[in-house]
Each structure stands twice: as C-alpha cells, then as structure tokens.
Amino acid sequence: MKKIIGVKFKRPGKIYFFDPGDFEINKNDSVIVETAMGEELGYVVVPKREIEESKINSPLKKVIRIATQEDLNSLEKYKSKEPEALKICKEKIKKYKLDMNLIGVEYKFDGSKILFYFTADGRIDFRDLVKDLASVFKTRIELRQIGVRDEVKRIGGNGVCGRELCCCSFLDNFETVSIKMAKEQNIALNPSKISGNCGRLMCCLKYEQDVYTEKLSKLPKVGAIVKTPSGEGTVEGVEILKEIIKVKIKDGEDFCYKKFEVKDITIIKESKNNFINKEEKENFKELQELEKLEKLDQKNKNQNDEI
Secondary structure, three states: OEEEEEEEOOOOOOOEEEEOOOOOOOOOOEEEEEEOOEEEEEEEEEEEEEEOHHHOOOOOOEEEEEOOHHHHHHHHHHHOOHHHHHHHHHHHHHHOOOOOEEEEEEEOOOOOEEEEEEEOOOOOOOHHHHHHHHHHHOOEEEEEEOOHHHHHHHHOOEOOOOOEOHHHHOOOOOOOOOHHHHHHOOOOOOHHHHEOOOOOEOOHHHHOHHHHHHHHOOOOOOOOEEEEOOEEEEEEEEEOOOOEEEEEEEEOOEEEEEEEEHHHOEEEEOOOOOOOOHHHHHHHHHHHHHHHHHHHHHHOOOOOOOO
C-alpha cells in the first residue's frame, strides 16, 4: 500500500497525486510540492489515504513541505503584481507587432517565474519579446500558447443553460466531443445550439454521453421493425431517457402511432439508417469543421496542466 494526497493548483483544475511522506497533512492545507516545472504551491483536496501501489501509473513526486505563512504571503504579493505585468506585456506585444492575443498572466508563488498565456492562429516567434520581458521583470519568463477552450475557462461566463460554464466551475479536463454524441442524444444538429462560448462543441455532450450509450444499447433505432402487443410496426421515434418507443402500426387501411415501453417490444429487424433531416444536412458541413477543430485542439493540446 502507498500513501497519497490529492492536490489542486487552480480552481477549477485537475487533481494531482503526491507522496505525503511523514507529513501530517489535512484537507485544505496548502503544500509545496515538486513538479516537472519546479516547486509549486497547491492546496489539498484529497486528504492522506492509502491505495494499492499497482494502481499508481508512475512514481509519485514528493511533498517538500507544508506551506508556511511566509509562502502564502509571497503568493499574495506576486498575485497583486499580475495586472501590471499583463499591461506591460500587452504594450510589448504591440511594440513587436505580434499577431497574438494575451489572455492572462501567472506568477509562481516565489516569483521565480512568470507565465504569460496567449492565443494565436499559428506559431509565433516571440524570442525578442521574451528577452525584453526578462529585462523588465528580472526573472524567468515563459510564454504559453493555449486553445480557445482554455481561453474561455480563464475568462469565465455563462452557458445557454443560464448557469456558470462547466469549464469554469467543475470540469477539470477537456475531452474530445463529437457530432455523433449530439445525434445519439437526439439534439438538433444545429451549430448555434450545440456549440459553446468557445465556438467548439459543448463539453456537456461528453459527460452525459455514457448514460445515453448505455440506454441506446437496449433501444431500437428509428426505422427498425418491431413486434408490439398491438402487432408489428416501424419505429418512428425514441424517447431515450424514458426508454419509450413510438411505433407506426398498420390499422386496416390506415396507420396509427402508439407508444410502448422498451420491455414490451421485440426487435424483428434492426435499422441501419442514420436519419438526418434537410436542415441537419445543410448544417452537417459546418459541424464537421467544428469536429476537425476539436480534434486539432486535442492534438496540439499544450502541457499547461502537466505536472
């Protein structure tokens, strides 16, 4: 068994696990830990516990110490300098005529490094900018290009549901979202309805997908031939969450529509068709472009959260 604690560096943000050693560490304590980027100050969200070593993918880095009041004061001191650093960097970007959009700035808790976050359409040669900033701040400078999702996460805002954006409140990690998810969830394939503030497909399509996948495995598709208590018919609609099937059944010379619970029907012949209406066909090309951007974002995902 191995002792671990879970630490976050941002709110919201990923949880990273560390070896607490012999320190007595409680939830909400601030700690200084060793990371790939040097020493970092984080706060404990998972108190000390034991897990099997086989469940740990790589060797855990260690907690260096519990943060002192001096460390916390230093963090607040440098945090207060961030607005001025942002202003200076924007002026320098304008000076060098760089096609980049500065999003935010972050000091390390001890002032040993300043990170500037920006977005850009392509690669930017910012070597002269870094040298200039280093001469001004007299510390190590790092410029980090981020994606549009990360940009919106830092800026904040509300979604179409009226609530705070998921990425700004509880979503710790961005995962790939696809058009298929929207289709399986019976959401109209309309870019304006299924894309978020960042211009990418909405994150909520992903974390609700598991429920739909599980339910769809038990339900027939639209167009399937099914046997019902009222006779054979064709599936015309599916209420996925309620597990209700709308069936078109021949009644003499006419047709009628009836609804049945999935447990009351038997699939005779499954449908292989993927029905898309005319409006959805017109939107499909735009959605495919969104999906391509989604994949590109994942491929070029920077290492902002790698510890």
